[in-house]
Amino acid sequence: MTESHARPISGEMRQKTKQEFTYGQKPYKHYLHKIKETSVAVKMAGIFSNFGTTTRTFQHISSESKYQNKLDKSEFESLCMHAQEMKDQIVGKKISGFIQHIAVLPPYIMYWTEMGIRIWHDMAKSSTVYWDATACVNPVAGQPVIPVSSMISSLHSTALVRFWLAEFRRSEKKIYGHANASIPHQVNSYRSMAFIQASLSEFNNENLNTFRNRAYRIVTGAATDNDFDGTFPYACLSxxxxxxxxxxxxxxKTNYDFGMYCFSTLLNSATLTD
Incomplete structure (x- = not known):
C-alpha cells in the first residue's frame, strides 16, 4: 500500500501561494491545478508536497492571505489602527488621513482626503457632479470620474447617504468656512432615490415634494429667480x-414603439407646452 507524504508548504513557496490567493485564486481550483501539473510518477510515489494531502492545506493558506495585512484580530480594531496609520502618513493642513468614519452596525467606511476636498471645492460650483454606485455614470464613456469621496456600506438608505455627504461637506467647511461651501448646480446619478433625496436635502434643504413644486413652476413659466438656485438632480438617461x-x-407591449416614442418626446421637452 502506498502512503501519501507531503512536506509542510512554508517559506517562499507559502508566500507565493498566499499571493496567488490574494489575486482571487480559489483554494480548490488551485489544488486541482497543482495536481494536474504534477507528474504521474511523483503522484504514484505518493509525494504530494506540491499540493498537500487534502484541500485543507490551501484553504488554511487562503485564510492566512486574507488576514496578512490586518493589524488586529478584530476587524473594527484593525480598521481603526489603519485609519490612525493613515493620519500619521497623510498629514493635511486641516484634514489628515484617508479613512474618516468607521461604524460596525450598520457596517460602513467613509473616506476622503484633504486634497479630494480641495478638488471638490474648486470644481463643484462650475462643473457637473457625478454620484455613482455602478461605475457606469461617467462624463466620458469608458473613462472614470475624479473620485473625491467614497463609502463602502451594507446599508444604502437616504439617511446614511445624507450623513456621508454632510460629513464630507463638514470637512470642506473646516477648510473654507461655512459660507464658502460649494453647492453644485447639477448632480448626476443613476436614478437612485437615495442619492436624489440626499442631495436635495443637503444642498437645497428640500424634499421631493418641494422640488416637484419648484420644477413645476419652472416648466410652466411661473418660476422666480430663487427657483433656479441650488442643485438640480439629473438621472442618467440610459x-x-x-x-x-x-x-x-x-x-x-403591443404598442412598444409608440410608447418609447412618447416617452422620448417627453424627455426632450423643456416646458409644459412642449
Whole structure:
C-alpha cells in the first residue's frame, strides 16, 4: 500500500501561494491545478508536497492571505489602527488621513482626503457632479470620474447617504468656512432615490415634494429667480430609458414603439407646452 507524504508548504513557496490567493485564486481550483501539473510518477510515489494531502492545506493558506495585512484580530480594531496609520502618513493642513468614519452596525467606511476636498471645492460650483454606485455614470464613456469621496456600506438608505455627504461637506467647511461651501448646480446619478433625496436635502434643504413644486413652476413659466438656485438632480438617461423600457414591456407591449416614442418626446421637452 502506498502512503501519501507531503512536506509542510512554508517559506517562499507559502508566500507565493498566499499571493496567488490574494489575486482571487480559489483554494480548490488551485489544488486541482497543482495536481494536474504534477507528474504521474511523483503522484504514484505518493509525494504530494506540491499540493498537500487534502484541500485543507490551501484553504488554511487562503485564510492566512486574507488576514496578512490586518493589524488586529478584530476587524473594527484593525480598521481603526489603519485609519490612525493613515493620519500619521497623510498629514493635511486641516484634514489628515484617508479613512474618516468607521461604524460596525450598520457596517460602513467613509473616506476622503484633504486634497479630494480641495478638488471638490474648486470644481463643484462650475462643473457637473457625478454620484455613482455602478461605475457606469461617467462624463466620458469608458473613462472614470475624479473620485473625491467614497463609502463602502451594507446599508444604502437616504439617511446614511445624507450623513456621508454632510460629513464630507463638514470637512470642506473646516477648510473654507461655512459660507464658502460649494453647492453644485447639477448632480448626476443613476436614478437612485437615495442619492436624489440626499442631495436635495443637503444642498437645497428640500424634499421631493418641494422640488416637484419648484420644477413645476419652472416648466410652466411661473418660476422666480430663487427657483433656479441650488442643485438640480439629473438621472442618467440610459438608466431612465432602461426602466421605462421595462414598464412598457410589462404593461404596453403591443404598442412598444409608440410608447418609447412618447416617452422620448417627453424627455426632450423643456416646458409644459412642449
Amino acid at each position: 438608466h431612465v430609458m432602461g426602466s421605462f423600457r421595462k414598464i412598457i414591456t410589462d404593461h404596453y
